Amino acid sequence: MPRWPNQLYIDGAWVDGAARRTWTVLNPATGSVLESVALADAVDVDRAVQAARRAFDEGPWPRLDALARGRMIFQLAERIRAKLDDLAMTDTLNVGKPIRDTVGFDVPCAADLFESYAGLPDKIAGKCYGTLPDNVTMQFREPMGVIAAIVPWNFPLTNAAIKLAPILACGNTVVLKPSEVSPLSALMLAELAHEVGFPPGVLNVVHGTGAEAGTALVRHPGVDKITFTGRHQTGVQMLEAAKIGMKGVMLELGGKTPSLVFPDAPLDMVVNGVITGIFYNLGQVCVAGSRLLVHESQHDELMERIVAKVKTLRQGDPTDPKTQLGCLATPQHLATVNSFVERAKHEGARCVLTGSLSKDANNCFYPPTIFDRVTAPMTIAREEVFGPVLSVLTYRDEAEAVRLANDCEFGLMANLWTSDGTRALRVTRQLRAGRIAINGGGALRPNVPVFGYKMSGIGAELGYDEAVHEYTSSKAVIYSLATEKSPWPE
Ligand code: NAD
Numbered sequence: 001m002p003r004w005p006n007q008l009y010i011d012g013a014w015v016d017g018a019a020r021r022t023w024t025v026l027n028p029a030t031g032s033v034l035e036s037v038a039l040a041d042a043v044d045v046d047r048a049v050q051a052a053r054r055a056f057d058e059g060p061w062p063r064l065d066a067l068a069r070g071r072m073i074f075q076l077a078e079r080i081r082a083k084l085d086d087l088a089m090t091d092t093l094n095v096g097k098p099i100r101d102t103v104g105f106d107v108p109c110a111a112d113l114f115e116s117y118a119g120l121p122d123k124i125a126g127k128c129y130g131t132l133p134d135n136v137t138m139q140f141r142e143p144m145g146v147i148a149a150i151v152p153w154n155f156p157l158t159n160a161a162i163k164l165a166p167i168l169a170c171g172n173t174v175v176l177k178p179s180e181v182s183p184l185s186a187l188m189l190a191e192l193a194h195e196v197g198f199p200p201g202v203l204n205v206v207h208g209t210g211a212e213a214g215t216a217l218v219r220h221p222g223v224d225k226i227t228f229t230g231r232h233q234t235g236v237q238m239l240e241a242a243k244i245g246m247k248g249v250m251l252e253l254g255g256k257t258p259s260l261v262f263p264d265a266p267l268d269m270v271v272n273g274v275i276t277g278i279f280y281n282l283g284q285v286c287v288a289g290s291r292l293l294v295h296e297s298q299h300d301e302l303m304e305r306i307v308a309k310v311k312t313l314r315q316g317d318p319t320d321p322k323t324q325l326g327c328l329a330t331p332q333h334l335a336t337v338n339s340f341v342e343r344a345k346h347e348g349a350r351c352v353l354t355g356s357l358s359k360d361a362n363n364c365f366y367p368p369t370i371f372d373r374v375t376a377p378m379t380i381a382r383e384e385v386f387g388p389v390l391s392v393l394t395y396r397d398e399a400e401a402v403r404l405a406n407d408c409e410f411g412l413m414a415n416l417w418t419s420d421g422t423r424a425l426r427v428t429r430q431l432r433a434g435r436i437a438i439n440g441g442g443a444l445r446p447n448v449p450v451f452g453y454k455m456s457g458i459g460a461e462l463g464y465d466e467a468v469h470e471y472t473s474s475k476a477v478i479y480s481l482a483t484e485k486s487p488w489p490e
Pocket residue numbers: 150151152153154177178179180208209210211213214215218229230231232234235237252253254255285286287384386412450452456457461
């Protein structure tokens with residue numbers, strides 16, 4: 001069992017919350033207690049923002065030589081790799097992710113993110129405008145200030161790294177609020193940053209609830225920008241908070257990814273791609289391929305193959321390396337997923353695969369579930385379930401497939417399956433989504449930006465140009481070369 005820090009990390013030191021309250025972190029696979037962690041309130045958030053403010057306004061970090069800044073970020077990547085087993089086990093125990101996923105993806109991806117962004121600081125460049133002959137006009141790119149970063153529980157360490165790597169590379173200071181459900185790996189990350197020697201106040205981690213610590217953080221006047229990943233309903237509250245202080249805001253929100261399978265698609269690849277797309281991390285993925293759009297001529301064969309294969313998936317103890325499907329993150333989330341399933345049945349969708357729920361209320365195992373003959377107006381076709389629930393819809397022609405794919409308030413991602421390259425690009429141009437994966441390959445890459453169309457977000461996560469745009473401020477500088485004074489106002 002790894003050893004976990006259980007306090008708040010503020011101004012380079014480990015401290016209890018001002019009110020000395022704690023929060024019990026549970027293992028959703030067993031219901032057992034993992035750790036009791038300090039819970040931040042508005043007083044603690046204020047201390048963290050003030051520390052970040054001082055570190056930004058007076059400290060060395062934003063003024064550090066760019067290569068030196070990059071080296072520290074790189075060292076953090078190396079420390080994450082050295083701690084791979086403990087970090088992976090932490091997220092596995094904390095949110096029920098299979099250990100093969102945390103070892104194979106979550107932790108290596110977090111390390112890759114820091115390594116990749118370690119190379120950014122000395123590439124950040126401004127512009128020079130050729131305007132009038134008697135002046136030089138420049139645009140500087142400067143660190144933006146104190147960033148409030150708020151993340152959800154579905155990829156605890158990776159979500160933190162997605163925010164922190166570009167924020168730190170751009171020379172900002174940050175207050176990170178992990179989800180109250182999953183604070184342990186974020187606190188371990190703070191411990192590793194401390195060992196590397198990041199100056200006090202550059203990275204602060206306050207664990208607290210959204211309603212209390214989260215609200216205090218986004219409303220704090222010392223924060224320059226809010227960057228948030230979570231539900232779109234919470235995103236709306238971020239916009240309200242940002243409005244008060246005229247803060248910048250970047251939102252990465254929910255999705256309802258359609259997978260469009262065309263009759264010329266390579267079916268073996270489709271079967272695996274569709275199953276991974278929706279059941280990986282038990283569907284608790286923003287880009288989970290939750291809507292399968294299949295041509296009516298292929299429907300029966302594809303359904304048969306998908307259902308047969310899903311039945312072979314191994315669900316169970318997340319710490320067992322053979323386990324492919326773990327459990328949901330909390331009993332509350334299980335109840336939400338289950339209510340979507342009940343509603344789908346009530347609205348007339350045909351349930352072709354499910355399993356029985358565990359009788360033990362302490363664990364959060366939910367079986368992979370597939371609904372067939374889903375129609376566009378049904379709730380299950382429109383709202384984000386964030387669980388292992390696949391909805392299958394049929395279409396008659398390409399135009400109807402595109403119409404169904406776009407008939408949704410989210411626009412995070414879409415999957416296309418076809419061997420016809422012209423069709424792939426034609427359909428891509430009609431889809432209203434920020435990321436299109438053609439014949440698989442939609443995985444997260446540090447250098448590829450994540451955009452959300454419609455209710456899926458504002459701004460861009462990752463991507464080097466986009467990160468510089470999101471996390472630096474622009475300053476226009478006009479330098480006059482004139483040697484004669486202006487005739488006016490004499
Ligand atoms: P959530 O919105 O409930 O919570 C996210 C974070 O916001 C948590 O840290 C929470 O404590 C905090 N929070 C909640 N209310 C707040 C408030 N009023 N003020 C400030 N902070 C507040 O989301 P969740 O259920 O934890 O995560 C699941 C959601 O995250 C899904 O909708 C999923 O699609 C989305 N998500 C999106 C992406 C992406 O890149 N677009 C990635 C991962 C997850």
